[in-house]
Amino acid sequence: xxxxxxxxxxxxxxxxxxxxxxxxxxxxxxxxxxxxxxxxxxxxxxxxxxxxxxxxxxxxxxxxxxxxxxxxxxxxxxxxxxxxxxxxxxxxxxxxxxxxxxxxxxxxxxxxxxxxxxxxx
Numbered sequence: 001x002x003x004x005x006x007x008x009x010x011x012x013x014x015x016x017x018x019x020x021x022x023x024x025x026x027x028x029x030x031x032x033x034x035x036x037x038x039x040x041x042x043x044x045x046x047x048x049x050x051x052x053x054x055x056x057x058x059x060x061x062x063x064x065x066x067x068x069x070x071x072x073x074x075x076x077x078x079x080x081x082x083x084x085x086x087x088x089x090x091x092x093x094x095x096x097x098x099x100x101x102x103x104x105x106x107x108x109x110x111x112x113x114x115x116x117x118x119x120x121x
Contacts, residue, residue, distance in 0.1 A: 001119060005120045011109065012087060016061035019106075031050060
């Protein structure tokens, strides 16, 4: 269960690194392909807003990656729970306010990882 929890936490971290990348650096290319419901003319003026969102996704990823360097099991678990919960809350909020797809792509993987982290103890 320990290895599975690390794999799942790692996958959520990688996903948010990718989100950070395209929101901060590829908003007008990958962003257009990802958010097809937005009119094309909005990508240039919203580039700064997307970069800000990307930065927050980077913080979530950094927090999850940090857990791999914490040697105390209880502390590592608590930090994992905190950051996974942040991802779940952000994913649920995004699903309610932007696109239901966000629940599947962001919240659900974090929920699964969170359950496995909680069950490993």
